[in-house]
Amino acid sequence: MEIKKTENTQGNRLFLFLIPLTVFVVIYTWLFINELKSGEVISVDKVIGELISSISTEFVVTFFSIFTNIGSKWGIITVLILAVLYIWWKYRDYLGMSILIIVAAGGDQLNKYLKGSIGRERPLIDPSIYAEGYSFPSGHAMVGIMFFGFIAYYLIARMKDQKIKRVVGWSMGTIIFLIGISRIVLNAHYPTDVFGGFAIGLIMLIISILVYEEVGKLINKKK
Numbered sequence: 001m002e003i004k005k006t007e008n009t010q011g012n013r014l015f016l017f018l019i020p021l022t023v024f025v026v027i028y029t030w031l032f033i034n035e036l037k038s039g040e041v042i043s044v045d046k047v048i049g050e051l052i053s054s055i056s057t058e059f060v061v062t063f064f065s066i067f068t069n070i071g072s073k074w075g076i077i078t079v080l081i082l083a084v085l086y087i088w089w090k091y092r093d094y095l096g097m098s099i100l101i102i103v104a105a106g107g108d109q110l111n112k113y114l115k116g117s118i119g120r121e122r123p124l125i126d127p128s129i130y131a132e133g134y135s136f137p138s139g140h141a142m143v144g145i146m147f148f149g150f151i152a153y154y155l156i157a158r159m160k161d162q163k164i165k166r167v168v169g170w171s172m173g174t175i176i177f178l179i180g181i182s183r184i185v186l187n188a189h190y191p192t193d194v195f196g197g198f199a200i201g202l203i204m205l206i207i208s209i210l211v212y213e214e215v216g217k218l219i220n221k222k223k
Contacts, residue, residue: 032196037088042190045191045192048184048191049123049184049190052184055205058187061185061186064182064185064186065186067175067178068140068183068188070175071140071180072140073108076104076144076147079147079148079151080104080137080169082099083100083106083151086139087154095212095216095219096154096212100151100212102118103146103150103204107142107143107201107204108139108143109140110204111142111143112139114136114137114200115133116134118136119134120134120135120136120190120193121135122188122189123188123190135189135190135193136190137194137196137197137199137200138180138183138189138193138194139186140179140180140188140189140194141179141183141193141197141198141201142200142201143195144153144201145176145180145197145198145201146204146205148176148179149172149202150209151172151173152168152173153205153209155168156168156169180197180198
């Protein structure tokens, strides 16, 4: 297996970005930890929630339901199977396949642990909307950015055409964003649940990429 180097996937840059992001998430969680545990509605949640409610129509709900399904357990599993088969067929990259599986499964377990530790109750939701466990952080947002973000990184790292790279990057970014926003629109999460999920998921995504690159270098040296 050979990992191609790109300007956008340098470990040092990712590490430097990880430090302030980690600090932000720690401060963010610490500042609101009492409110999160008590179930109080934080002001930003109330403002954004009211704004979303004012534009929620039947079409909007139907549209965002599509993306919440993409980011659901079975949506992730379906894409995971297809992605693993593609990586095996195209690159025979067993490390990449393993990291992607770990990202999906490990992200889900980490999310459940964080939810249980904080114990924030969900907003009142429609029983027909899929939602389980506590509210913070949003699993769809957290696992979504980890999983689809790693796929985006993996594909872009192997592409030569800059235009196609941008298309893939923007497409995956849009999907990730809409998955997270869908949880607010459907009232399955508070906005801060989604913001926290994105932040924590991004940290784990960067760590996953660093692990993949460093382990890949070790494997290549032994060949």
